[in-house]
Amino acid sequence: MADRRERPAGAALTLLADGVGLLHPDARVLEAMLTGWEQQMLARNLAPTTIRTRTRQVRALVAHANESPWCWTMATADEWFADLRSVKHCSLSTIRGLQVTIRGFCDYLIDPAYEWATVCQERFGVTPVQIINEANAAAHVADYEGQPTRRAFTRSELVMLLEHVDARASTRQGLGVKGWASVFRDSVILKVAYGYGTRRNETRMLDLTDFSANPHAPEFGSYGVLNVRYGKAQRGSPPKRRSVLTVWPWTVDVLRQWVVEVRPLFEHATGPALFPSERGDRVGAGTLDHRLRGYCGELGLDPALSFHSLRRSYVTHLFEDNWDPRFVQEQVGHEHASTTSLYTCVSSDFRVRTLRKVLNNTAAAALALGPDTSTGGDH
Template identity: 55%
Template sequence: MLRPQEQVADAMLDGWRNQQLARNLTFSTIEGRLNAVRAFNRHADAHPWEWTPKMVDDWLGDLRAVRHLKQSTLRNYAEAVRSFCAFITDPAYGWAAECERRFGTHPIQVCHEWNTATHLQESEADPAKRAFTREELQAFFDHAGEQVERISGAGRKGWLPAFRDATLFKTAYAYGLRRRETRMLDLVDFGPNPHARMFGDFGVCYVRFGKAMKGSPPKRRSVLTVGPRDGVGGLDWIVEILTQWIEEVRPAFANAHGPALWPSERSLRIGFSQMNTRFAAYRDALRLDQGLDFHSFRRSYVTHLIEDGWDPRFVQEQVGHEHASTTSIYTCVSSDFRTRTLRKAMESTVDAALRTGRKNR
């Protein structure tokens, strides 16, 4: 080897990448982990067989104190380094013996419980992140509709993308979808529900790009269109909106020949940046809380269904959570709902006491 240290270090990273590919992890996950290891390597200014736990301490301390990264991000970085060290110290891959032969030393595990952050809670999301209140959600949707009318009335071209994004936001809320799930919807991903034929061809939304777990393929699920229940308005208004979008507005796009439900002006499918930019513009125009993001549509879906009395198990199945505890994290019931629930419980207790008193007389 002309540059043995550099070549061995590069070969280690290539081998680790292949190991992760064999585990069926997504390319984006693998690339993110590789970038984290490379970043640590640059900070340590040492080869993997020269790393020490103190170097990890200095690196994570710098990321937290100087760059102010969040705890979940720091833990992901540390986990990437820990996983890489586990690979190069595993006798099955022979890197320890190779380093001993070439450099007179061997790599060690540098990430331990005593120098990395541990995962102590089920949810470590930013506490500022929350669901929309019903009033905020209505204001957001009204504003999105007003922008379509304003741009169209001014004779400008942008009304088509504005209409698309307004429909996209409403669809994300009406079916409790994640951002990627919403973006990846195709025209064929809706179908009739034989038990609710009043919704026509939009009785079911088939989610094909759900959140994957531990190297598995995207998780599929079917989300039913929710109608009114016990006098409480449902989410079936989305049927009329989607019908108008697909039959009247979407065909005006140059890329309407593609399968995507949300075509872009320049490509077959809308991009994440377009979705994020439009959402932030509407939120900021209404001076809403910065803690509201695209995922707040999903939080709101769970919260509002629970408030309206839908069974928690049904809601869990709708959003595709494996555990009920995950759904409970999403539930941000309003103070009005809690007050109504408390009042109802107290009234039931008082009525039961009065009935018992009358019987005793």
């Protein structure tokens, strides 16, 4: 075996004493495996949240199979994924993510550099194997695998939602009901998420200092550019940053009223967060989902509409208003235009207007040419 100083982070014999018997060896070795895998993922620069999620997923398979990882077979994986699909109705993308996790964990166990195969053979008389391969892995054949019910808000639905939340805040304020400022905050959050096309975590992580002036659009004042610092990270990378230009003047009025008049009423307004919560420095992601579901439920809107639907609406409405596709792609931070196109849910009204415009132009061009006299015959 390799010298201890030459072993990588997460190697078995840096976590277990070589040749020393263990009390409850199955449980001790499993915990050492998971600890070593966490160290390996940290060395690969994966985010702590990703590491915690993947560790939890491996534990879920252990619990389902009631077997230790060195006893897993392909049948172990097949039974788990069949149960997730048929009983728990997990989506294809969820299954694929779980398979990526289990494949990565098994790759770690069977890699000779980490010596787990040797340890398991010596202690249990069996070695771990890779249980996810081309035979039982879900094929990735489509660009988009999200639920087909996911869509953007229509313009009328969006107006209905925002007017509903605004009216609730105004009514509560007029009656002196406690909590009206929180409802007002919800309205501003929804408007900012739609007005800048930001994701849920990008929105909740905004700070007051994330806005700056756009010298090419001085009419927006100090709210001409939004600097998103917690964009969706690529694997093994820190959160991706991007700058989003203000495109609609109404967003500036919303932000100024919030920052100047309402935000200071919160107990934690002394912190940097643009959106403090009632009990903490920053509103939580779960709170955003819960509040939006509640408002949509009160209006009887489609349950498939989610916080991410606001981002879809931003992309869709910019396209419908004839903004340049490349500009829209840069605004939402997509590396590829094909990704932006997946967010586009143009309304039937827009399609009808586009069709009518083409038909009218075609008819006008035909009339301008006049009757066809090229044959010279009588018809």
